[in-house]
Amino acid sequence: xxxxxxxxxxxxxxxxxxxxxxxxxxxxxxxxxxxxxxxxxxxxxxxxxxxxxxxxxxxxxxxxxxxxxxxxxxxxxxxxxxxxxxxxxxxxxxxxxxxxxxxxxxxxxxxxxxxxxxxxxxxxxxxxxxxxxxxxxxxxxxxxxxxxxxxxxxxxxxxxxxxxxxxxxxxxxxxxxxxxxxxxxxxxxxxxxxxxxxxxxxxxxxxxxxxxxxxxxxxxxxxxxxxxxxxxxxxxxxxxxxxxxxxxxxxxxxxxxxxxxxxxxxxxxxxxxxxxxxxxxxxxxxxxxxxxxxxxxxxxxxxxxxxxxxx
Numbered sequence: 001x002x003x004x005x006x007x008x009x010x011x012x013x014x015x016x017x018x019x020x021x022x023x024x025x026x027x028x029x030x031x032x033x034x035x036x037x038x039x040x041x042x043x044x045x046x047x048x049x050x051x052x053x054x055x056x057x058x059x060x061x062x063x064x065x066x067x068x069x070x071x072x073x074x075x076x077x078x079x080x081x082x083x084x085x086x087x088x089x090x091x092x093x094x095x096x097x098x099x100x101x102x103x104x105x106x107x108x109x110x111x112x113x114x115x116x117x118x119x120x121x122x123x124x125x126x127x128x129x130x131x132x133x134x135x136x137x138x139x140x141x142x143x144x145x146x147x148x149x150x151x152x153x154x155x156x157x158x159x160x161x162x163x164x165x166x167x168x169x170x171x172x173x174x175x176x177x178x179x180x181x182x183x184x185x186x187x188x189x190x191x192x193x194x195x196x197x198x199x200x201x202x203x204x205x206x207x208x209x210x211x212x213x214x215x216x217x218x219x220x221x222x223x224x225x226x227x228x229x230x231x232x233x234x235x236x237x238x239x240x241x242x243x244x245x246x247x248x249x250x251x252x253x254x255x256x257x258x259x260x261x262x263x264x265x266x267x268x269x270x271x272x273x274x275x276x277x278x279x280x281x282x283x284x285x286x287x288x289x290x291x292x293x294x295x296x297x298x299x300x301x302x303x304x305x306x307x308x309x310x311x
Contacts, residue, residue: 215258
């Protein structure tokens, strides 16, 4: 790639998805909120930072489940016993605490947007009913308990600590000078030397075969651990489905296609920067992509002058 890569620029599957969905929301998230917008109003930049830290109820449910699984796996790695009732109750306690923080808007009151939860639903409405909040908590506990019945704790106990390659570890690999960030839910090497990469899914829909996220994991495994494709097993686990396991068929052709797509995405992101040598952006260079459902779900509705009329 001949383009200049500015310091501080990186790529991830999440970043790619936001850029494709709405470049204006991408600008707010990665530039205005982080102080990288040219000639930006300080008050509006601070508001973007606050909104960037919000979550939605579906995203929150997924995060709670992932965090509970991460805690259980790390406890198992340390040789601690697994008590499902206690850990399910701890998950509920965390969700109750998060709910109260958002309901009382502690993030704004304490000016602590990173550590206090604020829901999109409390910010913009409609606020879920008590029955809907209970259903969200039941869904989270149900997915965690469904996961606990799967064989992953036992698999982890059967390997040595050296064979456990990662549990929710944030890392990156470099592609054409650009850091590509990955966060693998679970990676371990079995007794035959095969590397397993496992990704928990809390949504209801199956993702397409060979999404950029999973092929990116395969490239990372080759570069980080020297894992060849024939020694790699990648699977997605859909915790809401009766048949949760989906194996990802990743081969050299899909890897090549993914790298081409990532390169195209990187070029698209860099191509709209005001100065290719500096990771600074101008709002007008990132056109909005308004759509009714998308605008209603957007965290940045409060500051976006291009949003649809939603009232």
